[in-house]
Amino acid sequence: MRIESIRIRNYRVFQDVEVEAIPNMAIFLGMNGVGKTTFFDVFGFLHDALQSNIRAALAKRGGFQEVLSRGQEGDIEFEIKFRPSADEPIITYQLSICLLENKKPAIKKEVMRFRRGQTGAPWKVLEFAFGEGVAADGELVKYEDVRLAERSPQKLDSPDILAIKGLGQFKEFIAVSQLRRLIEDWYVSDFHIEDARGVKDAGYSDRISTSGDNLALVAKYMYDNHHDLFEEILAAMEKRVPGVSKVEAQETADGRIVLRFQDGNFKDPFVARFVSDGTIKMFTYLVLLKDPEKHALLCVEEPENQLYPALLMELAEEFRLYAEEGGQVFISTHSPDFLNAVRLEELFCLVKENGYTKIYKASENALIKELYEAGDLPGQLWRQGILVEEVVR
DSSP: EEEEEEEEEEEEEEEEEEEEOOOOOEEEEOOOOOOOHHHHHHHHHHHHHSSSSSHHHTTTOOOOHHHHHTTTOEEEEEEEEEEEESSOOOOEEEEEEOOOOOOOEEEEEEEEEESSSSSOEEEEEEEEEOOOOEEEBBBOOHHHHHHHHOEEEEEOOOOOOHHHHHHGGTBBHHHHHHHHHHTTTTTTTOOOOHHHHOEESSOOOOOSSSOTTTTHHHHHHHHHHHHHHHHHHHHHHHHHTTTTTEEEEOOOTTSSSEEEETTTTTTEEEEGGGSOOOHHHHHHHHHHHHHSOSSSSSEETTTTTTOOOHHHHHHHHHHHHHHHOOOOOEEEEHHHHTTTOOGGGGGGEEEEEEEEEEEEEGGGGHHHHHHHHTTOOOOHHHTTTTTHHHTOO
């Protein structure tokens, strides 16, 4: 299931912004402070709200008034359009959050629609307000299923709980459950090098956490259960990081897991805490990208940090392979070297206008497109300031 577009209103620097025609791999570029982190936090916010509730997700970010765009009143709103596959209906999910008179946040509107094509009439799968509403029952695979489905009234325990969380846990509401699982599966990276270096007590972990603190456990899981994929990781490490010939996740005598990296020039392997930041980070990304169960969406901020510039085009290639194999990838970057591996149609530019941020598709600017087709790489255009200066014209 791929995100085709997103509209954000009154969420921090995004007073009113819409991003359309989003490809499987999308790169978000902008100056410091323009809102790249905030854009990714939209997905983190929705994920947190689904895991707990709207109130907790807002509290984690300072509360409703801190999240609401400066100088604005009214509701925080999101609209996301998904398409499960080319021959299935467009799914639109709308969420509006308000502040009640008692200063508690509540869900003013939550709607999920199926629509056939770009202009066909939409049919509501779910419609809720302040904890009450209706939802369509059954397996809604086709557009006709949605039109004919029975809709039953439902009530949630609280007006700050997402209906897709409450109803998505019941087998009667299959379409709602699919959307819930999709959002639950979003991966918004909060990677920390030192966490990834840490030694972990022996145990089970099959997917990389957002901070990377379980890297050693996941490496051992991959080695034990998906050895072919682990060999692909090692082959990529040898290709991408010169000198690394072997990686092991070993259990110590006291029952802990430690990563060891073998450099072909030395007899003994290096423990993870003595390996370069770039080596750890590249290995972590490769373990994430070789996960046998791909995340529906990866959001990765500034992957260039701690990596040698020559590795960035290689890393971009790995992200693109992931996107081509079914996962969607959103990346923010400042790196000209990384941008030189990006296709123009994948590039979105964030620009401040009148205190708020707008997002533009670089390929829609005639001059930028002309320069790119003439041989100028995006990284060169970024260095020259052309991308930011021209994209709004």
